[in-house]
Amino acid sequence: MKPGSNKHILIYIVAGVLAFAAMAARAADPLSSWREGPAKQAIVAFVAKVTKEHSPDFVSIPERIATFDNDGTLWAEQPMYFQLLFALDRVKALAPQHPEWKDQEPFASLLKGDMKGVLEGGEKAIAEIVMATHAGMTTAEFEQTVKDWLATAKHPKTGRPYTEMVYKPMLELLAYLRENHFKTFIVSGGGIEFMRPWTEKVYGIPPEQVVGSSIKTKYELRDGKPVLVRLPEINFIDDKAGKPVGINSHIGRRPIAAFGNSVGDQQMLEWTQAGGGARLMMLVHHDDAEREWAYGAESKIGTFSDALMAEAKQQSWVVISMKNDWKRIFAFEP
Amino acid sequence: MKPGSNKHILIYIVAGVLAFAAMAARAADPLSSWREGPAKQAIVAFVAKVTKEHSPDFVSIPERIATFDNDGTLWAEQPMYFQLLFALDRVKALAPQHPEWKDQEPFASLLKGDMKGVLEGGEKAIAEIVMATHAGMTTAEFEQTVKDWLATAKHPKTGRPYTEMVYKPMLELLAYLRENHFKTFIVSGGGIEFMRPWTEKVYGIPPEQVVGSSIKTKYELRDGKPVLVRLPEINFIDDKAGKPVGINSHIGRRPIAAFGNSVGDQQMLEWTQAGGGARLMMLVHHDDAEREWAYGAESKIGTFSDALMAEAKQQSWVVISMKNDWKRIFAFEP
Incomplete structure (x- = not known):
């Protein structure tokens, strides 16, 4: 060992300690994609309050239920709901078996790539497309179709x-709540069986904690083997006033925290708040045209009306500005 | 210390060790109310198989879903479904507000205490009684009514x-499965909101893991406060071919173990078995007139038809004899 080695060793140790401290600091912030600000503060303060034993706001573990809308809250929803893009691809794939679609709306517009024309047909048009592409097969077949599509389809932008x-900040929020013994649920207007094949892997939310819209299914024996067949009949629309109904039906407890981004989530937040005690209601606001999209009151998808903004202010719901509150939106950002 | 004390101490130590060993032996058997026999063996062998890593039958923890019927499987169902006894008490309590019931079936029979007359009205009569006593109030009001009834009502026998x-053996089975990282669900023909107020306390099964029959609910604001109103309209019947539908809707995964006691559970067991791999299907048979009740093919409640028994044999479903397989049925037995 040369003279001076001890000094070198000391430098290495100091460098190591500093690197470790930096790592620990990062690890210590489970919400590292959130900028310091009112949204992050609201989350941290709420969790601290409800998890502190002997505090008046303490909530027992089984009652720590948090519900999340999906489209526009956990993942993007532009240029249109991803499930609609799935349905579009399915219409194209199934079109050779349906020559009549060429002259039949909304299929005709859809096959010409005229999405504006499709959306003009309103909810009825969307329901027709959903039925044509989501019903008639078994639940197992549909699940496989969703998985196959997700494995190859790419977002157009x-x-x-x-x-x-x-959204990376929302993934961090889900993990942070679960670390604090919350049970996290999806409560979405989207199709329950469109979400379940991938929510466990992507969000850590198992199928039994996914609530969504559904069509009816029927049990039958095919060649002696039981199957569930998806019928072209609406069972439940898990949107707007349907969300508290879906929460009650699937969860049977009232959430203490709820997260949404549009008028479809209004009643879920009202229902959550009305339970009394410490509650956290948050709305993601899409105000970042550069990194994501900017839309709100005028948008047909993910409508954030002025009335909703007014209610949020009046009720002290926290509005998350994607632009100001999130350091990073997607994990793949440079 | 007198001479000979050491000997006394030794005796105390030996006695203590023996007492401890006996206690440990009891603690070591999580199914201590089950007699050694084919039913208990089937349970233990199944759990060992699916929890042994690197075994071909290993099942990952999230997929360890077990579903239990309630009436006649977890608790008794004689002299009739307890929910029907609840409805009977509710009809009596509400009768002063409904003078027309005196001449209107099934209420007239019910108010006269003629339960045979009520049951002769079949499912339609039961549905009418259920609607009259289960709808028209908010979900919170109904929950309170159920809790109040359970706090005072006594079983007639x-x-x-x-x-x-x-059933104590079933409580042990639930706990044993959960110790082995199973998620336990109720999948019952009974009312989902009749069960949820007490399943967590009694069975350790939280509300979000209860699947049952339901009526529709509607979200509305009463004096500015959100409520869910129970409507006199069937939403879902979670019985027979409805059980796989309910399982798919609420759980979104196929169980690997299912437990029932009647023709209402047949399709749940078929659906469970059809998943392939290691599966456990069991049916409780009520064959103990002395300690509980003996009924089966001829019973209107908890029908265990000859066809079901034949299917159980053919499919190697395990039939649990309450008489032979259970040392003790209820915890309150002497």
């Missing part, structure tokens, strides 16, 4: 798989 | 609260 179009 | 009419 970013070129990324749809399952990468998820 | 045993004089015990209904929540004590639960």
